[in-house]
């Protein structure tokens with residue numbers, strides 16, 4: 001029989017015992033279940049060796065686990081082939097591999113939104129500075145939701161110069177979901193590639209790469225119960241064949257001579273050098289864990305928790321929720337401007353006096369905050385399936401008390 005989300009709290013070491021703090025910083029990094037921690041320990045204690053090279057028993061054990069982890073990730077996102085899954089350091093690495101692996105001509109147009117994490121902004125800005133691509137920003141509606149009409153108009157204006165549309169599936173600033181499927185159809189109508197940053201969607205809802213019909217997707221596995229410093233990149237095999245690696249070296253070629261070489265195919269072409277085997281094996285355990293969950297139910301639970309927090313803070317003086325007030329449009333993120341009080345100060349007090357951990361600052365979305373003059377950033381509470389409605393209520397009580405004293 002499947003276990004409830006509440007029953008699963010015991011799987012997480014930091015959620016066991018007395019006086020457990022409230023962890024609402026899941027958009028940054030999720031907690032890790034015992035099975036992930038154990039799999040990493042097993043790697044270091046049972047076969048601390050390198051995979052894909054040596055043929056002794058330790059190395060073969062590692063190779064088998066790496067192959068299994070890749071297959072699990074492929075199945076979790078419904079990829080057609082495990083070879084379409086490349087393990088990376090993080091979503092940032094994945095997006096850099098895509099941006100810098102494509103071939104560019106001066107004037108090629110790339111569209112992103114105005115609410116990008118730096119991971120999906122800085123690589124394009126770098127290409128603009130170094131190669132002369134034309135990076136354009138799609139403005140959001142006044143409530144921060146995606147402006148589809150403007151997007152379509154900008155695609156039409158770009159015409160045949162449009163090369164890539166790169167959007168998050170869910171924004172880390174505010175939790176708002178983008179209409180990726182529809183945006184992808186428009187991009188493809190213009191023969192452009194569709195790149196998706198799934199750092200904030202894949203941990204929280206079903207992501208089916210075939211159903212989305214996009215071209216490349218970046219994942220952040222440390223936001224999916226996986227070990228720190230792990231990410232993944234999915235791409236269509238034929239596109240990965242043409243993508244230039246940014247990590248040339250050991251394990252990326254079938255053979256090399258003094259003046260020539262033959263590249264391996266994906267995923268190996270992109271995984272140069274000795275890998276993070278502990279991280280990859282831990283990822284396999286994380287995907288096993290996530291595969292036991294109903295991802296639609298994860299999404300619903302986060303919305304419920306978010307609505308309790310939203311209702312408890314939205315009418316307080318100085319507090320302004322970023323995005324629509326209905327939590328159903330903001331998934332598992334409640335980000336608020338704290339006009340008149342420093343968000344970092346509030347975050348420290350929430351933790352030290354109230355036992356609630358949240359994120360404060362600009363969340364790597366400097367462009368949005370700077371453009372609007374909100375230089376203190378925001379206070380962001382972000383939820384996961386192991387959080388509870390009781391935690392949300394305790395957070396609200398704590399926040400209201402601090403608010404009464406400070407505002």
Ligand SMILES: Cc1ncc(COP(=O)(O)O)c(C=O)c1O
Pocket residue numbers: 027028089090091092093117119120168170171172197199200219220221230231
């Ligand atoms: C939307 C989004 N994209 C990209 C990233 C970067 O992820 P990573 O730390 O895996 O590079 C984050 C991290 O917070 C994010 O929220």
